[in-house]
Amino acid sequence: MARYIAKRVLMLIPVMLGISLVVLILIDITPGDPARMVLGAQATQEQVDELREELGLNDPLPVRYGRFLWSVLHGDFGTSLLTKRPVADEMLERFPYTLMLVTLGTLLSVLIGIPIGIFAAVNQHSWKDNAAIFLSLIAVSMPNFWFALLLIRFFGVRLRWLPISRVAVWQGWILPCATMALGLAALIARQMRSDMLEVLRQDYITTARAKGLADGRLIYRHALKNAMIPVIMVIGGIFGTSLGGSLITEVIFSIPGLGQYIMTGLYNRDYPVIQSGILIVSALFAVIILIVDVIFALVDPRIRLQYTGKAKRKAGKQVGKETQAIENF
């Protein structure tokens, strides 16, 4: 298992190289000039040219790429052109907010989505399943920002129960998390339901039923564990993507998170912010997918066996014993 993880971590290196190259090329072909953005509209063309030279923007692409990699390898993720502060520092300051939002949001959606999915699957062919499906369809199709505005309007403005843009107090997290969780919970519920139905159709569930297991144990011990495998993948994917992409929620509720940071960077052509920001966020994503894969292996022995390679079985010895046992009949 440790070897597998090490291998996967090593595989991250080419992936990260590729991502940073693509980002650099994309930046290169996107119109806009960071020097102009920094100096403002009143600056003369000479000043702008001077700054471009100073920032190394006129160097050819391979040189810029090499320079970026070199500094990243030395732990330097560059300095924001606008704020003049190290990108790494700024991201570290913002990371806890995004992590908080994404963790709470995902947790909430898991806590809502999984029971609803199980409930719907177990009550298939009844109005309960139809109701759950209908509600989750609405939740999935409802735009995030619109739901956020509804929440703000109702709980924030009319009832004045919850603050709408103060994450300094814990109550401030409720609305953003609810916004995030709505669609995701519905997504998880639908995934859970379909996987659960699939598993409940399997022969081994009938076998378990024929053993005399009652419904409760049948569903929670035998069916749920099998059905969870694809659901874990979806949850991991959601968690990973949200780390870099919970932008709408962050903007609406004024949460100073990573999504907002990178978006501002893009808007201002703040090249170091874009380059390092995307690199770090994608590294985070890759690490989370790796964690999901490890969880997979823990749940599913078939996958685990692939990782551990040669198991402790001594084939020859045991086959001999088996044939002997058969002959004894």
Add this chain to the structure above:
Amino acid sequence: MAKEILLAIRNLVVKYHTDDAVIHAVNNVNLAVKKGETIGLVGETGAGKTTIARSILRILPPHTAKIVSGEILFSGRDITKLSEKEMCKIRGNKIAMIFQDPMTALNPIETVGFQIAEAIQLHNRISRSEAERRACNMLEMVGIPMERYSEYPHQFSGGMKQRVVIAMALSCNPELILADEPTTALDVTIQAQVLAMMQSLKKRLGTSVVLITHDLGVVANTCNSVAVVYAGEIVEYGTVEHIFDFASHPYTLGLFGSLPKLDSRERRLKPIKGLMPDPTALPQGCRFYDRCPEAVRKCSQTAPGEVEIAPGHLVKCIKAKGGAA
């Protein structure tokens, strides 16, 4: 010879409801299994054999399948009227089932040992370690070394998986085993092993068996009596000797006729012509009418009743009345 009757099925009717049709899977089936005896259910795919077996355990697919009428008496108690909770005490404990496809019958993410021990612990008031010990014994009994207790189904071959399924079914010493084509998915050498094993275990434990199979050879070797199932009905029923020597229903004769014979010079196999009637629209008269070589006009109009052509040998055919009375 008067052995106690363990299981009696009376006028069992099972229907499946799909979106646009009702499938008449089992129609008025009567069956009796005596203690320690093996009864074979033979017939084509889709004849309703598995449905009969699953009705006995009440593990038909929920929502779609329904036992419409009839009784299933097991040790005198009508299974169709028991609550789900009482049913759970019977399943796996008094009646156990061996499934057709060992490849899919085991939970892929639990160890085989756990899956056996789970059944044992469920029906006996014993500690976990005691259940594990008994599960190990069961594994050894079916010829799997107990060191493999904590391995997973994908580490076993098909034949070994089927032995695990059998170990699971036998683990609580059931009074009745429903074996649903236990050897169909296995290759021939393993088939023989599995059957021999089931036979010896049956003898040792004195269980009754309902054996579902296509294979008449298996029936001849292992069963005491045979029920030939066609389109959800038992068309012929009797002891193995009687059925093999005095088969009377044209369908049974067709089944025997479709076996290839080594001593004849025929080049082609002789299948029964045609297909089983659509179970959503069963014909009014005899269900075998369309395929029967001896059909007369009356067959298409009235369904034949049961005729006892010899003691204990029942045939559902109008010809039988005149022929052997």
